[in-house]
Amino acid sequence: MAKTYRDVAIDQMMATVEEAMSRAVDWWGDLPTPMNEAIHRFRVQLGAAIDSVEFVKKALDRPVSETSWKATEQR
Numbered sequence: 001m002a003k004t005y006r007d008v009a010i011d012q013m014m015a016t017v018e019e020a021m022s023r024a025v026d027w028w029g030d031l032p033t034p035m036n037e038a039i040h041r042f043r044v045q046l047g048a049a050i051d052s053v054e055f056v057k058k059a060l061d062r063p064v065s066e067t068s069w070k071a072t073e074q075r
Contacts, residue, residue: 006050006060014043 021035022028031039051057 002063002066004061005064006047006057008064009050009060010043010046013046014039017042 017039018031021031021039025031025035030036050060
């Protein structure tokens with residue numbers, strides 16, 4: 001399945017959240033289950049927030065070329 005700009009944006013924001021939580025508890029292994037559950041809930045809420053603004057949803061629902069999203073994953 002082709003990735004959309006929405007997928008890329010959410011993946012990048014979630015990576016930032018996970019890193020921040022790891023820094024907060026100074027732990028770089030697997031996060032505790034409650035933190036992982038909170039991250040999952042945040043991902044769902046973030047997707048809902050993006051979808052609630054029609055022009056943002058339309059802009060981010062466009063497919064990303066594979067080379068573009070692979071380049072953003074390396075950042």
